[in-house]
Amino acid sequence: MKHRLLILGTLGEFVQLVKKSKERGYYTIVCDGYPDGPARQYADASYVISVTDIDAVAELCQKEKVDGIVTSFSDLLMECMVKIAEKAGLPCYLKPEQLCWYRDKSACRELLSKLGLPTPGFVKVPAAEQNEYKLAEITAGLKYPLISKPLDKYGSRGIFIIKDQEQLAGSVRKTAEFTDLDEILIEEYNDGFEFNMMTWVSDGAVRVISIADREKTQFAEGELPESTRNVYPSCLIDKVEESAVSLLQSYVEYTGQKEGPLSMQFFWKAGEGIQVCEIAARFFGYEHELTDMVYRFNMEELLLNYVYDNEYVTKMLEAQDIRKPLMHGAVLYFHGRLKQIQEQQAAYELAEDKAVVKPWIFYEAGEEVVAYGPNPYLALYYIEAGSREELDEITRDFFKKMSMTDPDGEEIVFQNKIPKYSL
The missing domain is CATH 3.90.600 (Glycinamide Ribonucleotide Synthetase; Chain A, domain 4)
Structure with missing residues (x-):
């Protein structure tokens, strides 16, 4: 019987995933809230439904007799896919109860601290708190510079650098404008070299696909530097790979993730080692194409193999060597x-x-x-x-x-x- 696959996402980065799904002969359905998403024109069926409407998308799965679901490149899409899969009875590499460690920044930080893994010092601060003395008291154990960030947003929204105590209240106020929660996160800012690492968890083991230098440029005083170039392979692989993989292995052994994509942004300084920035259960958007360019390792093929042809996942991972770029x-x-x-x-x-x-x-x-x-x-x-x-x-x-x-x-x-x- 012909497989019927739901791809959650229709923007440009999903075009290749839809095309490859069609090439394999799968009946391909796409869905999200963007009516003009370019991936729609390549699908067999297309629905305009917000990905956050879990019940509606789960009903769509039943209606279309979907037997597989996939997405990537976005934390929000990943979260919604996990919830939809649970609701619709579809296989998925995570369960909703595991999402907190991949979507809640404070839960991630707390777990890293619990496991003794390197992460910036942090505290949670009431979003409504404006008293300078109270804020200074809450953050007394942290070392400047700091950054303020929302706990419920993505894409570097609402994140500001805090150079000293005089900027603390103002940054808290600005970050609070970006959150729907009662608290925000204040953490120590690491200005070391930054990296993007994409891996796949296979039978509970973390397998590295790529490590890239994530280069940034600061455009305005007080704002977080923006990503302006990601380079494959990293020129510092030998300094970071072993400790980065070991860290992620400890993390998934606690969260219980046995399969699926796993990515990490982290910092490294000579003499200080690595420090985690973010951990996500998906691949990086607008960047996964680099693994295909540099290694001929295609992320769309990997995602589709996981859904319907898992033995090829092992073959792909065994053949990948991050020290041998083409x-x-x-x-x-x-x-x-x-x-x-x-x-x-x-x-x-x-x-x-x-x-x-x-x-x-x-x-x-x-x-x-x-x-x-x-x-x-x-x-x-x-x-x-x-x-x-x-x-x-x-x-x-x-x-x-x-x-x-x-x-x-x-x-x-x-x-x-x-x-x-x-x-």
Whole structure:
């Protein structure tokens, strides 16, 4: 009988997943709240239902006789998939009772502390608290600089750097505007090198798929630096892999995750070791394409194999060696001011560069840049080269040439920077 697969998500990063599902002969259904999601045009059936309406999507599964469900690239989508799978009686790598350790930032921090694993010092603060002395008392055990962040949001929303006690109350107030909860998180800020690691849990064992350098640029004083380039493979693999895998192994042994995707953002400083930033039970959006470019390891194939052909998951993982890239690759992210775009010829010219594997320009001329919509960046480019040195040279050229201007001729694009890796 022909498999009937529900893919939760229709934005651009799901297009390849839908196409590959169709190529395998699966009857492919897509669903989310975006009526114009580009993945819809490739599916056999398409539904516009908010992913947070668990009952409605579970009813859809019954109606369409769905026998498999998959998603990735977003914490919210992952959470909804787990709940929908439980409601509809579909297989899934997590149960709802396990979600707190992957979705609740405070629960994650508390578990890391309980297990004795390295994580920034943190406290939870009442979102309504504005008394400077009370806040100073609550955070007395933490070392500046700090950051304030919501416990219920994603995508770096509402996160601010706190340099000293004078900025504490103001940052708490700004973060509180982004949360629906009664508390926010205050934690120590780590300014070390940052990494994205994607793994797969197979029969309870953590298997590494990739480790990338996650490079960031600070665009405004007091705001968290934004991700501006992720590079595969990391130039510091030998310094971080063993301890990062060991940490994740301890984590899943407690949470009970036996199968499925598992990703971690973490920091490393010479002489201080690694420190966890975030742990997620999904792959990174707008980045999983790099494993295909650099290693010919396709994440869409892995996700589909897990749902319907699990023996190939083991074969894929056994063949993967993060120290043997076929290419060096990076994704370049460009952020900008919230203005109307008038001219972006430079962005289109860069898209034609021979180093570009795939360009993604998110706005048309005349459109307004928005902060938290379906378009997370002005543009991004997947680039590849034969060496890290060549990749860095291409990156600098892109950072120098990239430009979009508003109707007054003012520059919209923020200027990206490459960090120095002097150790």
